[in-house]
Amino acid sequence: xxxxxxxxxxxxxxxxxxxxxxxxxxxxxxxxxxxxxxxxxxxxxxxxxxxxxxxxxxxxxxxxxxxxxxxxxxxxxxxxxxxxxxxxxxxxxxxxxxxxxxxxxxxxxxxxxxxxxxxxxxxxxxxxxxxxxxxxxxxxxxxxxxxxxxxxxxxxxxxxxxxxxxxxxxxxxxxxxxxxxxxxxxxxxxxxxxxxxxxxxxxxxxxxxxxxxxxxxxxxxxxxxxxxxxxxxxxxxxxxxxxxxxxxxxxxxxxxxxxxxxxxxxxxxxxxxxxxxxxxxxxxxxxxxxxxxxxx
Amino acid sequence: xxxxxxxxxxxxxxxxxxxxxxxxxxxxxxxxxxxxxxxxxxxxxxxxxxxxxxxxxxxxxxxxxxxxxxxxxxxxxxxxxxxxxxxxxxxxxxxxxxxxxxxxxxxxxxxxxxxxxxxxxxxxxxxxxxxxxxxxxxxxxxxxxxxxxxxxxxxxxxxxxxxxxxxxxxxxxxxxxxxxxxxxxxxxxxxxxxxxxxxxxxxxxxxxxxxxxxxxxxxxxxxxxxxxxxxxxxxxxxxxxxxxxxxxxxxxxxxxxxxxxxxxxxxxxxxxxxxxxxxxxxxxxxxxxxxxxxxxxxxxxxxxxxxxxxxxxxxxxxxxxxxxxxxxxxxxxxxxxxxxxxxxxxxxxxxxxxxxxxxxxxxxxxxxxxxxxxxxxxxxxxxxxxx
Numbered sequence: 001x002x003x004x005x006x007x008x009x010x011x012x013x014x015x016x017x018x019x020x021x022x023x024x025x026x027x028x029x030x031x032x033x034x035x036x037x038x039x040x041x042x043x044x045x046x047x048x049x050x051x052x053x054x055x056x057x058x059x060x061x062x063x064x065x066x067x068x069x070x071x072x073x074x075x076x077x078x079x080x081x082x083x084x085x086x087x088x089x090x091x092x093x094x095x096x097x098x099x100x101x102x103x104x105x106x107x108x109x110x111x112x113x114x115x116x117x118x119x120x121x122x123x124x125x126x127x128x129x130x131x132x133x134x135x136x137x138x139x140x141x142x143x144x145x146x147x148x149x150x151x152x153x154x155x156x157x158x159x160x161x162x163x164x165x166x167x168x169x170x171x172x173x174x175x176x177x178x179x180x181x182x183x184x185x186x187x188x189x190x191x192x193x194x195x196x197x198x199x200x201x202x203x204x205x206x207x208x209x210x211x212x213x214x215x216x217x218x219x220x221x222x223x224x225x226x227x228x229x230x231x232x233x234x235x236x237x238x239x240x241x242x243x244x245x246x247x248x249x250x251x252x253x254x255x256x257x258x259x260x261x262x263x264x265x266x267x268x269x270x271x272x273x274x275x276x277x278x279x280x281x282x283x284x285x286x287x288x289x290x291x292x293x294x295x296x
Numbered sequence: 297x298x299x300x301x302x303x304x305x306x307x308x309x310x311x312x313x314x315x316x317x318x319x320x321x322x323x324x325x326x327x328x329x330x331x332x333x334x335x336x337x338x339x340x341x342x343x344x345x346x347x348x349x350x351x352x353x354x355x356x357x358x359x360x361x362x363x364x365x366x367x368x369x370x371x372x373x374x375x376x377x378x379x380x381x382x383x384x385x386x387x388x389x390x391x392x393x394x395x396x397x398x399x400x401x402x403x404x405x406x407x408x409x410x411x412x413x414x415x416x417x418x419x420x421x422x423x424x425x426x427x428x429x430x431x432x433x434x435x436x437x438x439x440x441x442x443x444x445x446x447x448x449x450x451x452x453x454x455x456x457x458x459x460x461x462x463x464x465x466x467x468x469x470x471x472x473x474x475x476x477x478x479x480x481x482x483x484x485x486x487x488x489x490x491x492x493x494x495x496x497x498x499x500x501x502x503x504x505x506x507x508x509x510x511x512x513x514x515x516x517x518x519x520x521x522x523x524x525x526x527x528x529x530x531x532x533x534x535x536x537x538x539x540x541x542x543x544x545x546x547x548x549x550x551x552x553x554x555x556x557x558x559x560x561x562x563x564x565x566x567x568x569x570x571x572x573x574x575x576x577x578x579x580x581x582x583x584x585x586x587x588x589x590x591x592x593x594x595x596x597x598x599x600x601x602x603x604x605x606x607x608x609x610x611x612x613x614x615x616x617x618x619x620x621x622x623x624x625x626x627x628x629x630x631x632x633x634x635x636x637x638x639x640x641x642x643x644x645x646x647x648x649x650x651x652x653x654x655x656x657x658x659x660x661x662x663x664x665x666x667x668x669x670x671x672x673x674x675x676x677x678x679x680x681x682x683x
Contacts, residue, residue, distance in 0.1 A: 190405060190407060192403045192404075192405050192407040193407050193409060195372075195374060195394070195401075195403070195407070196401075196403055196407035196409075197409075197420070198374075198393075198394045198395045199372055199373075199395070199399075199400055199401045199469075200395075200400065200420050200421035200424060200468070200469075200472065201395045201396075201421050201424030201425060201472070202395055202424055203395055206424070210420075211409060214411045215409075215410065215411060217411075294410075294452075
């Protein structure tokens, strides 16, 4: 009995906070847009009993999903989101791996401090940090002022409101998610493995590729998924830093919902986004599971 | 001591006994030449010179922090001497990085690559040498056979036992057929029974492959069992380098005598008594003890007498023909199953240990606590050590 209760807790949690909201969104995505509050129809009317339920289900259709395939905007936005997510994940990995490596090789007494420095930005509001980047990247911003002052450039660079700014913003924001899993994988690694590889004829570089990288692979995979999954649906960074030129599905979703007040289409966009995300999420879970098995 | 069949003793002239260190013509494989290693202010190795010969099973023995691991890491190439040189086959190896040395090491933690199978672990070093595939496969199979790991080849290191992992580490370090194999506390992680079996296995593999082994250990029993020669180290210096029996029977210092096995140390003043015989006055009211020593000890010199407990006989009456005999009473008995060690307190408070084999049932033991007993030993039983 107590065991059943204990097992029930996560299931109730999942039901209340994931499945129920998901079905509400799914239901809205199958509805039609109307000028009303709430702005969709049909609505489930249980007072009419069985006939009411039948009528409700009869009115649901896949019209909104068909619409998504007809307007090129949507699949372009999806594709662009996935592309931006992939590129920024790779960029985050390139920036994050050396930092994680440096942290794991640092003297033991330094590591908590370095860890603190990685986590520290989280203590400030995310929104404020993104606004700060606007101040840095704009044409009259700190970066351009500094570069003009040093004489490296003669004309200010246009970074803000381009995809470059989006990449900078994403890499900056999601860096800790990349660093921490890689660091934890590298930190656990036995130093003598590198010496053993060298002893058996590897150069330093070979030992890195043949031992360090494979052993930190679970961390790399976890970090990549932790960055890529939320970035696909990212809304704040592209809308604040990317300007109108950056097409991302999160922005499209927001506009459908708040600008067009077309809840059913917005819901359909959200459902498709979720389906796209299911693939990397399942892969991520498999990676985590394999890692726990390997550790046993 | 290792006995080799005639065909394998080419380097050793006129002898079945493997003892190149006694042969002035023999060329050492490894030479430490006045090697000093300092870490900051700490001197780990202090102007140390040592020759190790081909096919030796050489043990570096000492307490932790004595510098034995530093010696090994210098041989592997992970550390370079601050002063002096290390020669391998006559060549100065100081500037050669670890990956270019014909030296392999078996790590204390085994350092098996967890992401590779046993087979791939053993093949790792061979692949770095770009060995052709058929040769590589044959070599790996040979190593698997040598270490009896054939049926575990496909497993990952975390899927096998500690003893098997130890053998994988050995197979991997032997695969490249190094001139010199370094073993860092190779049996430290195994339980006692498995350790004893593995010791003989190690000796067996060493003889089969003819590789020179240098083993680092803090376990004197292990060093005595496996090694052809043992170097006892303390604070970065070699205290004595000799065969296990010489280390045990004729230690050159109180430190070595005390470090290896159990020993009674008696301090006294020597008086030459003709030939190699000496009288040692050691306590008020006690008859002087007699001991022999080949090394020159001058009359009046302070010296130490080291007597192994198993060379001290214990009896109820004073043995008629005993040269050295003292009386005392049994203070403690350490029962080890096959042996018993009696701690006998002499009237002046000195405690002397005597060990006897338990050839009779414990219920029929001759002596018990508080019994007055006589301890006796011959003139040659004790080692006389100058201070």
